Amino acid sequence: MPPDALLAILGMAAVTFAVRAGGYLVANRLPASGFVAAWMRHIPGAVLAALVAPAVVAGGPAEWLATLATALAFLVSRNLLAAMAAGVVAVYFARMLLGG
Structure with a gap:
């Protein structure tokens, strides 16, 4: 494996870990009730x-039928x-069936 690829993979892993760890640290400090809690839910x-939404708006009949089926x-x-x-x-x- 080229060193550049290994470095990129390790960098992405570090960033992913930092984002997740930061989320856990912040989540413990968020209120359990009130406006912020409702907003987060x-x-x-x-x-x-x-x-x-963009796929539904830009789509055709197949996407519209699927949206209806999902809602139902x-x-x-x-x-x-x-x-x-x-x-x-x-x-x-x-x-x-519709050839989309």
């Missing part, structure tokens, strides 16, 4: 929506993992 959903699966099951699985399966079959 909503971050994962907001990030997920920010990642998915979540409303029925109230399980995020089940909803995501339903969306992945729905977009796969919709693309197969």
